[in-house]
Amino acid sequence: MNKKIVVLSLALAALLAILALGVATAQGKEPTYGTAVVNGDYNEWDLTQDFFAHMYRAGNPDKLVESSLYLRYDCISKTLFALVLADTPTVTVQVDGAEEHWLKVNGNIVVDEQTGDDGLPPDFSWVGLQNGAAQGWEASAGVTAENHSIRAHTIVTDDGELQTSSTIPLSLNIDCGATDVDISSFTARWLNDVAEDKSPHWSAPFFGIGALVGLCVIARFLPTKRR
Numbered sequence: 001m002n003k004k005i006v007v008l009s010l011a012l013a014a015l016l017a018i019l020a021l022g023v024a025t026a027q028g029k030e031p032t033y034g035t036a037v038v039n040g041d042y043n044e045w046d047l048t049q050d051f052f053a054h055m056y057r058a059g060n061p062d063k064l065v066e067s068s069l070y071l072r073y074d075c076i077s078k079t080l081f082a083l084v085l086a087d088t089p090t091v092t093v094q095v096d097g098a099e100e101h102w103l104k105v106n107g108n109i110v111v112d113e114q115t116g117d118d119g120l121p122p123d124f125s126w127v128g129l130q131n132g133a134a135q136g137w138e139a140s141a142g143v144t145a146e147n148h149s150i151r152a153h154t155i156v157t158d159d160g161e162l163q164t165s166s167t168i169p170l171s172l173n174i175d176c177g178a179t180d181v182d183i184s185s186f187t188a189r190w191l192n193d194v195a196e197d198k199s200p201h202w203s204a205p206f207f208g209i210g211a212l213v214g215l216c217v218i219a220r221f222l223p224t225k226r227r
Contacts, residue, residue, distance in 0.1 A: 028147060028171025029053075031071035036081040038123040038138045045070055045083050052170075055084065055152060059166035066091055066165035067136065069152045073143070075176035079121050080105070080143040084154050085136035091158045092133040095126060100155045100164070103139055105148050105172075110141035133157065145176040 032050045050070040057063040070083040082103050086093055093101070095113075101124075102112035111122035121140040128135030137154070153166040 028173040030173050030175060031073040031080070033075060033176075034072045035074045035077075035079075036072050036083070036138065036140070038081070038117055038125045038140050040125040040127050040129065040138065042083055042085070042127055042136075042138060045072075047085075050083070053152075053167045055087075055154065055165045055167050057158075057163050057165060059153070059164065059168060061168060064158070066156045066158055066163060067093070067154055069167055071172075073145070073174050073176075075145060077121075078142055078145060079140050080110075080174075082111075082139045082141075082152060083127075083136065084139075084152055085127065086156055091156050093126075093136050094155045094157050094162055095129065095132050095134055096155055096162075098155070100153065101137055102153050103141065104151045104153070105141070105143055107149065110143065111139040113137070115139070143174070145174045148172045148174070 029052065031052060032046070036044055047068075047070065050072055051068060052071040053069045054061075054065045055067040055069055057066050065087050067084055067086050070085070072081040073079070074081070080103075084093070084101075099112050099114055102109045104110065111124055113124055113126075115122045115124040117123045117125045121142050123138075123140045125138050126134040127137055148171075149169055150172040151167050151169050153164065156163050156165045
């Protein structure tokens with residue numbers, strides 16, 4: 001009987017771990033937290049730390065990587081910053097003015113090459129623009145701090161031809177901090193994660209249900225006294 005209890009308890013623990021992993025995965029990938037200046041100079045970007053996703057020819061992961069997407073998010077201004085760069089020196093971003101260079105959030109274009117650059121988001125600026133071609137582009141847009149779908153798209157010249165270069169639809173998780181305080185009513189609400197710790201946390205309801213199920217299973221197999 002004790003052996004059965006141990007086996008069932010281990011199975012339950014494994015199931016809860018799998019469910020927790022699924023919840024964490026569904027939250028998506030986070031951007032780097034920080035600011036950038038949309039001015040065509042990407043020296044402030046860290047191409048290792050800020051990397052977010054590859055951009056494939058025709059948006060197909062089975063095809064060549066033509067460019068890359070880098071992201072930052074400023075929690076104070078609630079601004080998402082994006083950098084798109086051609087992946088190799090032989091690939092250039094084509095400045096065609098056909099509204100093919102854009103960033104979509106939740107299926108809506110939040111910034112493209114027609115947006116302009118006035119110092120307030122949304123902004124768009126070419127990087128390394130010369131003779132109708134560029135190394136890439138920078139952009140910014142106002143985006144709320146929560147989970148979103150995101151996609152970046154651009155046009156490049158490769159193999160002597162124009163090619164589309166795009167990410168696949170991606171999940172973006174923006175998590176800005178520990179507490180949300182309403183000073184006027186002196187109330188506070190605890191959010192899921194603290195700013196310094198980006199690891200997923202167990203929610204109280206989820207953990208409570210798991211513990212209750214575990215106790216019920218164990219109680220079912222405990223020996224009872226005979227009268």
